Amino acid sequence: VRIEVINTGTELLLGKVINTHAAFFGNELFKIGLRIGRQTTIPDGDEIRAALLDRFPHADVILVTGGLGPTSDDITRESVAELLGLSLHRDAEIWEHIQSFFRSRGREANAWNERQAMVPEGADALHNPHGTAPGLYVPAMEGRSPHLFLMPGPPRELRPMFREKVLPKLVSLSGHPAPPFENFKIHGVGESNIAEIIEPRLNGIADLEVGYCCRLGEVDVRLIGRRESVEAAAAVVREAFAEDIVTESEDTIEKVLIASLSAAGQTLATAESCTGGLIASTLTDVPGSSAVLLRGYVTYSNESKAELLGVPAAMIAEHGAVSEPVAAAMARGALERSRSDHSIAVTGIAGPGGGTEEKPVGTVYIAIATRGGGEPLVRRERFATDRLAFKERTARAALDLLRRRLRGFV
Amino acid sequence: VRIEVINTGTELLLGKVINTHAAFFGNELFKIGLRIGRQTTIPDGDEIRAALLDRFPHADVILVTGGLGPTSDDITRESVAELLGLSLHRDAEIWEHIQSFFRSRGREANAWNERQAMVPEGADALHNPHGTAPGLYVPAMEGRSPHLFLMPGPPRELRPMFREKVLPKLVSLSGHPAPPFENFKIHGVGESNIAEIIEPRLNGIADLEVGYCCRLGEVDVRLIGRRESVEAAAAVVREAFAEDIVTESEDTIEKVLIASLSAAGQTLATAESCTGGLIASTLTDVPGSSAVLLRGYVTYSNESKAELLGVPAAMIAEHGAVSEPVAAAMARGALERSRSDHSIAVTGIAGPGGGTEEKPVGTVYIAIATRGGGEPLVRRERFATDRLAFKERTARAALDLLRRRLRGFV
Numbered sequence: 122v123r124i125e126v127i128n129t130g131t132e133l134l135l136g137k138v139i140n141t142h143a144a145f146f147g148n149e150l151f152k153i154g155l156r157i158g159r160q161t162t163i164p165d166g167d168e169i170r171a172a173l174l175d176r177f178p179h180a181d182v183i184l185v186t187g188g189l190g191p192t193s194d195d196i197t198r199e200s201v202a203e204l205l206g207l208s209l210h211r212d213a214e215i216w217e218h219i220q221s222f223f224r225s226r227g228r229e230a231n232a233w234n235e236r237q238a239m240v241p242e243g244a245d246a247l248h249n250p251h252g253t254a255p256g257l258y259v260p261a262m263e264g265r266s267p268h269l270f271l272m273p274g275p276p277r278e279l280r281p282m283f284r285e286k287v288l289p290k291l292v293s294l295s296g297h298p299a300p301p302f303e304n305f306k307i308h309g310v311g312e313s314n315i316a317e318i319i320e321p322r323l324n325g326i327a328d329l330e331v332g333y334c335c336r337l338g339e340v341d342v343r344l345i346g347r348r349e350s351v352e353a354a355a356a357v358v359r360e361a362f363a364e365d366i367v368t369e370s371e372d373t374i375e376k377v378l379i380a381s382l383s384a385a386g387q388t389l390a391t392a393e394s395c396t397g398g399l400i401a402s403t404l405t406d407v408p409g410s411s412a413v414l415l416r417g418y419v420t421y422s423n424e425s426k427a428e429l430l431g432v433p434a435a436m437i438a439e440h441g442a443v444s445e446p447v448a449a450a451m452a453r454g455a456l457e458r459s460r461s462d463h464s465i466a467v468t469g470i471a472g473p474g475g476g477t478e479e480k481p482v483g484t485v486y487i488a489i490a491t492r493g494g495g496e497p498l499v500r501r502e503r504f505a506t507d508r509l510a511f512k513e514r515t516a517r518a519a520l521d522l523l524r525r526r527l528r529g530f531v
Numbered sequence: 532v533r534i535e536v537i538n539t540g541t542e543l544l545l546g547k548v549i550n551t552h553a554a555f556f557g558n559e560l561f562k563i564g565l566r567i568g569r570q571t572t573i574p575d576g577d578e579i580r581a582a583l584l585d586r587f588p589h590a591d592v593i594l595v596t597g598g599l600g601p602t603s604d605d606i607t608r609e610s611v612a613e614l615l616g617l618s619l620h621r622d623a624e625i626w627e628h629i630q631s632f633f634r635s636r637g638r639e640a641n642a643w644n645e646r647q648a649m650v651p652e653g654a655d656a657l658h659n660p661h662g663t664a665p666g667l668y669v670p671a672m673e674g675r676s677p678h679l680f681l682m683p684g685p686p687r688e689l690r691p692m693f694r695e696k697v698l699p700k701l702v703s704l705s706g707h708p709a710p711p712f713e714n715f716k717i718h719g720v721g722e723s724n725i726a727e728i729i730e731p732r733l734n735g736i737a738d739l740e741v742g743y744c745c746r747l748g749e750v751d752v753r754l755i756g757r758r759e760s761v762e763a764a765a766a767v768v769r770e771a772f773a774e775d776i777v778t779e780s781e782d783t784i785e786k787v788l789i790a791s792l793s794a795a796g797q798t799l800a801t802a803e804s805c806t807g808g809l810i811a812s813t814l815t816d817v818p819g820s821s822a823v824l825l826r827g828y829v830t831y832s833n834e835s836k837a838e839l840l841g842v843p844a845a846m847i848a849e850h851g852a853v854s855e856p857v858a859a860a861m862a863r864g865a866l867e868r869s870r871s872d873h874s875i876a877v878t879g880i881a882g883p884g885g886g887t888e889e890k891p892v893g894t895v896y897i898a899i900a901t902r903g904g905g906e907p908l909v910r911r912e913r914f915a916t917d918r919l920a921f922k923e924r925t926a927r928a929a930l931d932l933l934r935r936r937l938r939g940f941v
Binding site: 133134135136137138139140141143144145146147148149151156157158159160161162163164168172175332333334391393395396397398399400401402404405406408410411414415416417418419420421422424425428429458459471472473474508509512 | 743
């Protein structure tokens with residue numbers, strides 16, 4: 122099945138909004154063994170006709186986003202009907218949904234909104250619980266047009282519709298069920314390292330596709346193919362990276378940590394210098410984190426390290442604020458003063474200034490303390506990158522060190 | 532000048548990487564009065580030939596990214612030369628640059644890298660200080676091909692090259708100098724509100740284009756056109772949003788705040804509940820923030836609000852942790868205990884749980900205290916959105932409230 126994507130939206134071409142649709146579709150399609158052959162972005166308005174005609178001969182399926190709104194340059198629905206010679210009729214159920222959507226917000230649907238209830242003959246509406254415009258599925262017409270899926274542009278509306286309504290149809294169009302799929306989230310090992318280690322061992326496995334998706338300090342390894350092949354490959358990955366696998370789901374590391382601490386009834390405190398609160402903020406992105414994260418200290422100044430965490434001024438004077446003893450003292454201070462079960466502390470040099478020969482920009486000490494666990498565990502790392510990426514990598518490395526500690530690996 | 536973009540890169544279609552190129556180009560081109568007509572993403576490899584031939588007749592300029600690397604599926608350079616019947620020759624200067632790039636990293640350039648020094652006849656190389664592959668400019672060939680700019684895919688390499696080498700050529704191709712341009716960053720007013728207020732007053736101004744770019748809680752208003760028109764429009768914007776304009780540059784609000792506090796020799800502390808450290812983290816994204824931000828308190832639990840900030844337990848019991856008196860007490864506590872000149876405090880309900888009839892999910896109190904400034908200033912806001920967007924909007928609103936306080940507007 123050759124799939125193409127057409128995104129309509131002037132804002133996507135003016136730099137107002139970053140186009141995340143292709144990445145979203147790519148990720149979702151990979152899981153059912155399909156991929157995007159080409160993606161095209163065009164402005165709102167007339168260009169949709171030319172773009173559809175251009176791409177009709179090259180695709181079995183076209184996913185179209187945007188142009189279903191109520192304004193005059195939203196003409197995807199009408200353009201498709203016109204190109205294919207299909208009449209439009211008002212769907213009573215959709216019109217009712219649109220009217221009640223507006224009523225529930227104390228407003229009235231108008232004639233522009235009524236256009237959103239129009240459905241080309243032979244097309245199926247795709248329900249949109251998160252907005253007014255339904256999606257539309259227009260089946261392929263032999264020798265004329267591929268299968269067309271028209272979906273709203275806002276990701277909040279598009280994503281659930283794609284997952285719930287479109288993916289199952291694509292699975293059935295592809296003629297085979299969604300193939301077995303495994304996803305591993307791995308921390309602390311680089312993409313090329315992972316490939317070097319597993320690729321030779323996966324080479325012998327037939328009908329297997331391996332994908333990598335890497336973010337700062339984190340790599341997703343995705344396996345897809347025949348069931349036995351995926352299982353054999355998954356065993357290789359599990360064996361090679363037993364301690365590095367954060368999860369076999371698509372959860373974030375912060376979600377994994379909050380879930381495991383929460384299940385154990387344990388609590389956490391953070392003490393951050395160079396990350397400036399990013400570790401605490403990342404943890405609090407997870408609903409329910411308030412039961413786990415008791416408090417966070419952002420101790421940027423030396424004085425605050427002393428006052429809030431009890432780091433001795435003499436220790437800072439002797440070893441420097443970025444040092445192993447200070448990281449350990451910060452972790453101990455946060456643990457004791459918050460009476461939490463675990464603490465994370467980081468101190469480092471985010472740059473661009475402040476580096477020395479011995480401790481260049483990017484140097485960071487990460488410490489984990491655990492109630493009754495003896496001396497804090499301290500690791501020195503170096504993330505030689507820009508300030509923002511340094512903060513992000515340090516935060517992820519700190520969360521990962523806590524994960525390893527909780528699992529008993531360090 | 533009709534400009535199209537072709538992005539090559541399998542990773543962009545597999546969901547491994549979000550395509551930020553179109554948004555980057557769109558933003559940069561807007562400033563010189565140009566825009567993108569269409570953007571196409573294709574996988575690495577052979578597809579580049581078909582995509583170029585498809586789009587040649589429709590464009591005056593095509594910006595191509597990716598496919599200049601050293602591996603076997605990087606064939607943009609060779610495909611262009613072949614399609615246009617141009618021979619390739621090795622450029623001595625580029626080859627020397629590539630070899631020294633590798634030598635400086637203790638490695639040797641190989642035959643694959645040597646391909647990166649090949650230049651089609653008649654093309655100009657575009658120097659790449661941040662990587663090995665230079666960009667290439669292939670001038671239009673009458674009746675055959677538009678102007679082609681081939682650039683490396685990594686944003687770190689692409690962006691400076693585009694700004695320094697490509698934009699000036701596009702200005703000269705467009706036949707008119709970069710038009711006058713003004714950018715306003717406005718906080719606390721929605722895009723449609725801004726449009727409603729200024730559009731009627733801008734309607735009478737000839738030769739003016741107005742662009743909006745909106746992020747969470749923040750809108751860029753961009754004016755471009757004839758000098759007198761831009762000046763007249765800028766005066767309208769300044770008058771309408773005198774207190775709401777964060778900056779007329781493209782700086783972030785955190786950068787503006789750190790610069791102004793730093794210039795005044797003043798310091799800051801934060802006390803965060805629902806944002807979980809995001810305000811402190813945002814401020815510390817700015818180099819030099821260590822001179823301004825003394826410390827941050829992340830007081831998620833009631834106990835930590837009492838212990839770290841001196842918020843009376845009875846006050847929390849009486850008014851609730853999310854209340855005006857508690858926000859004010861948090862701000863006072865942070866100010867006094869850190870001995871800073873200003874403090875920011877926030878307490879709210881990020882959701883999804885925890886809302887009540889009186890204080891629904893999304894309710895937040897933001898407080899600013901200033902040394903010698905009397906009672907803290909407290910504002911109640913409601914950001915009814917998802918947890919992450921709530922945190923982001925609250926953080927931006929808090930920073931903006933401090934900006935208004937520092938400027939004497941509140």
